[in-house]
Amino acid sequence: MNKTAVFVSLAGVLALTALVLGLPPSPFSTPPEDSHGASPVRPHGPLNLQPRAEASGALKMTARLSHPYIPPGTSELFATVDITGMEVPGARRMPVNLALVIDRSTSMRGYKLQQAKQAARHLVDLLREDDWLAIVHYGSDVRGLRGLPATPDNRKQMLQYIDGIWDDGGTNISAGLQEGRAQVRASGCTGCVERIILLSDGQPTEGLIEDADLSALVRDIRTGGITVSAIGVGTDFNEDLMQGFAELGSGAYGFLEDAAQLGSLFQKDLRQASTSVARDVALSFTLPQGVRLEEMLGYRFQQEGRRVTVRLPDFSSGQTERVVARLIVEDARVDSPVHVTEVSLSFRPPRDNERQLHVVDLGARVTPRMEEILARRDKEATVYAARALSAKNLTLAAEALREGRKEEAKSYVASNKALFEQAGEVATPSAVAADLAEQQELLRDYEQAEHGAAVDAAVKRSKSKSLKSFGRLGSTY
Template sequence: MNKTAVFVSLAGVLALTALVLGLPPSPFSAPPEDSHGASAVGHHGPLNLQSRAETSGALKMTARLSHPYIPPGPAELFATVDVIGMEVPGARRLPVNLALVIDRSTSMRGYKLQQARQAARHLVGQLREDDWLAIVHYGSDVRGLGGLPATPDNRERMLQYIEGIWDDGGTNISAGLQEGRAQVRASECTGCVKRIILLSDGQPTEGLTEDADLSALVRDIRTGGITVSAIGVGTDFNEDLMQGFAELGAGAYGFLEDAAQLGPLFQKDLQQASTSVARDVALSFTLPQGVRLEEVLGYRVQQEGRRVTVRLPDFSSGQRERVVARLTVEDAREGRPVHVTEVALSFRNLPDNGPVIHGVDLGARVTPRLEEVHARRDKEATVYATRALSAKNLTLAAEALREGRKEEAKGYVARNQKLFEQAGEVATPSAVAADLAEQRELLQDYEQAEDSSAVDTAVKRSKSKSLKSFGRLGSTY
């Protein structure tokens, strides 16, 4: 077994064992009920030892430490940050400037392309007259119907165009994306939310074929103000590449085993675009001396000095995303509060595009009383951190299964079951019942994965599940 993989799995088991037994340094503790309402004072003013919510503009941020009481010496903590798109009473639905980019390569022949056409027709029926839609389809070459406002006459034209999409050629994803960008740019939709929905069932075989080149293209599209969502159908597409498109494009990722599910997914993405409340969303952790950020579980990060930044997707009304970061306090001293991290959320409000910043300092108290460290555990934080740890194992399990190491893959899932059972001892069994059920289903998938198609399906299910467990709750379909 891969040594790194063993370490990750054992680290998760040890962390949760410490949690259940109350051994320091435990990564999970409850926010204190401070009868005096007092806050410790650290390097940057008041430190919050309780869950802290900040709301202004379109987003609400709730930040807390899993372990606001820590023992002296080195200690590991988790910072959990939830970001929610606010419901805006009476807000007008934003018009969208959308490019639907459909794979029509020969692998889409028959049922999949038939369902893609049906879903596209359904999407046209959901548009309002102030929305714009371009329809792009690609095989070896790329063709398209330029962006048009969705008036009754134009909707009829769109429906007729959709009927003429037939399978042909290879999979030139880059040409499809470039044409989608060109059509969105050429639109006269003023004040609209700009979005590309990419659909593919296969690997890129023509045009740009290297992951790095395609990712750079999506990053450039996003820099131009266009969001990219990526939907993979079947078992042959590159899920890591498509997930990367959604992350770099600040959109959503969807995995569909059955193309018949395309209609609801197109509708969901349209709903997210039309109820957008914030874009250019970034979450940062600024660390004082003596604190290390070990990892942000499941997210790409950018680090500049003592600041680590995570880019989040565009937010729609009601959308929730969660970020879990693992930190280490190197040398906590009894009798002094510890400033652990400053958390800042920056974004642009829609539709006025005005900048907004939320910020809060998080700190911990130091106590030699291990019973106090143990007693103040946070049940929800326990579950959130366990899910993030399990997602890391699940990603490793998927790779092991893909490479033919089925027993190793099943071992990761079995470890996750133990993690959730231990978390249930802290948070109550009902709090993790759904998580355990999902792990049992995944284990059954692995047991039954006898051919390449079943393996690919199980891998994609695992990786999609891991995204949600890491905290990509609203941006994973």
Template sequence: MNRTVLFLSLAGGLALTALVLGLPQVTRPRTEPVVEVKTPPPTPPLPVQGTPGSLTMTSRLSHPYVPAGSSEVFATVDLTGAEVPGSKRRPVNLALVIDRSGSMSGYKLAQAKQAARHLVGLLRDEDRLAIVHYGSDVKSLPSAQATPAQRERMLQYVDGIWDDGGTNISAGLSAGRYQLSTAQEGFGVNRLILLSDGQPTEGVTDDEGLTRQVRELRATGITVSAIGVGTDFNEDLMQGFAEYGAGAYGYLEDAGQLAALFQKDLQQASTTVARDVTLTFTLPSGTVLGEVLGYNARQSGNQVMVSLPNFSAGQLERVVVRLSTTGDAVGQTVRVTDLTLNYTDLIRNVGVENGAALSAVVTDRQEEVVARQDKDATVYAVRARSAQNLQKAAEALREGRRDEAKGYIQQNQVMFKEASTVASPAAVASDLAEQQATLDEYESAGSEEEVRSATKKSKVKALRGFGKVGSTY
């Protein structure tokens, strides 16, 4: 490791240590003893749980106690889709959009066709499916109800898919949108599943234009799941499709696992309990947004809005936000942020709005700040911060800066070890094991193929670290 990278890694490690243990901090006299406070401190604010609907919201602060002055804290919000035991799954209107460009020839296309056959076999009479395949051009089997006769027709159509041409993703998206629109009004769930193994080479090829297409799909009520196969596709673009399309993202190095992923996406789509999900942070005077970690957010005045995917039964997604809050007087309860969750409850077919608030107590006792630190919120915050480093590490590895990439992972190890002193070693044992596995993979990645694979795996781990648990396959 060169001296500059080593210095940056050590400096970053020290700063991250301060994040976990010394956040927030007050200055303690070195020679005077700590004065015993006879008056008991206020009761710490408890984690806040929103009113249950088809989504349950649980929120907490990393530091329910803060020193006077300005402090950096993390707010974490968990959203969970309701379980509906014994309920019949919801009929779905699907469009399966398959890349059959030249790079898919052979094993990958054979596995994609086998996965498509498996998906057809899972459909029920009340479901609909359109099959679209694209290369330089696009061809479609029109959307049809999945009756036994139509399922047989679908299987025959899949058998006739061949590899040819470039990668015209935009044409595939457009065709899938049209096919879904023919029956969209009759379904509560309309989903496009996009499969690709390469970069867009024809039609609309720029990321902005393709992302705009996906946004338009979502605006019409269609969700988009994006599945990348192999190591040649643009993972940032496909991840963006899933986020802006309110669906899921999956990465498969081996196309042989496609059938299981198609089945998982069908299960998620057919058990959808909430859609049009938006989480809004309202920042009172004295609170400033640092960042929303891992999500695209929109800020308007003192409101920060985060759009989330559609939720299936039992699905968990987490949002972590870094905030700066200010408290003046000891004993004061400071309102850190208000939360508003808006969504369409598909169990009751109604719009829902839930609210919650997160507050902290100002104290002059640093030991109280440390003792009352929320263990779960601290671990969640460190996972999200480590995910940022993991993204940076993946880019550095891709560009050949291997020592820098390893330095980011080593910073993560420092963070998790320090977090273990707040929570427990067991609470972060799996995180530390995952960081070591990533470090070992970076060390052993020799070929260009292995580097691309390690890069994509790291970015999937980063998504989960940010809290995109249920929407990352």
């Protein structure tokens, strides 16, 4: 194991030790410079400060602090926020305007393309007459069947078109995405949820091939109101790129080793699109003086002054996503209520441009009594933070495994055992039993991954697991 592996693994364990014991931040993590300055945390009067708060509407938000009570001075704690799309009893699902964009490059030849075509047929069967579907397939070039409403006659045409798809050429993902966008825009589907489902088994070889250029294209598609979901099949595709497509496109990411599972993923994505309850979702943390962001675990974010914003996927009914932020509180004073952060959730309903807003204020009390700090810890927030910290290690482990440093990769996974055991001391051993079992399974997976496709598959499994552990629960298939 190299020194970097030891450093990061130990830092992760010490970070959670601070979380569990209510101690100051790990000496291994240096807080970033705060360009806006920091002043002592003062009592905050009129706000309704709570360590746990909820707000409900089309989206339900539950925000909590890992430590309702903190020690004087400087300490770290975690804010965890769960957002859930609410079920609407008796609601009729919304019509969808889909473009299914299928990779039919030569690497899809045989079994994978046969399964992709079978899944596409299954998707056609699931559509209602007020849904629209365009079918796009790409190799070096791109071809497509224009978007049509799923009437009985049009279904027959769609199925015939799917039967005629053949394998040929390279992997021109950008051309497929651009044609998918054109077909969705040209559709006559009024008031429909607009979505592209991208399928690929390889890396881009033609058209736009740079990650930054492809990401900019997906961002532009999303800006135009179209959601992008990305499904990778096999072990040769660029999982970081496809995950980025889903994040920037406000859709979902899926990894399949076996193309036979495509039908269930297409069905799941159709359900997500057609039961949409919120779009343009943004979660913000506004930090008062004396509190700063140490880390936003697993999410890209934008910071303007003391406001940190995370963009989230569009939400369907029943979908849950979680965000975990690691915060530093400075110069807290005994018996003073500390305003830790304002949490705001904004979104638009599917058919309404008026933005809705939920706002809660999270606060903690300061006490020198360590027994009170320990007794008041939030058990669920502790487990959620442990999972997010473990996801960082899994991401590092996946990269080490890809580069042939198997022992280092295993050390990252092994360090997660300590994280979850400590979290189990706060919650209960049963609360983390499944997490510990998953780490053991990953270690076995790494042991068996000797070379080639087996290593690539293990890397992709680890990264998919890390996404869910970060909190992307509903947008990772």
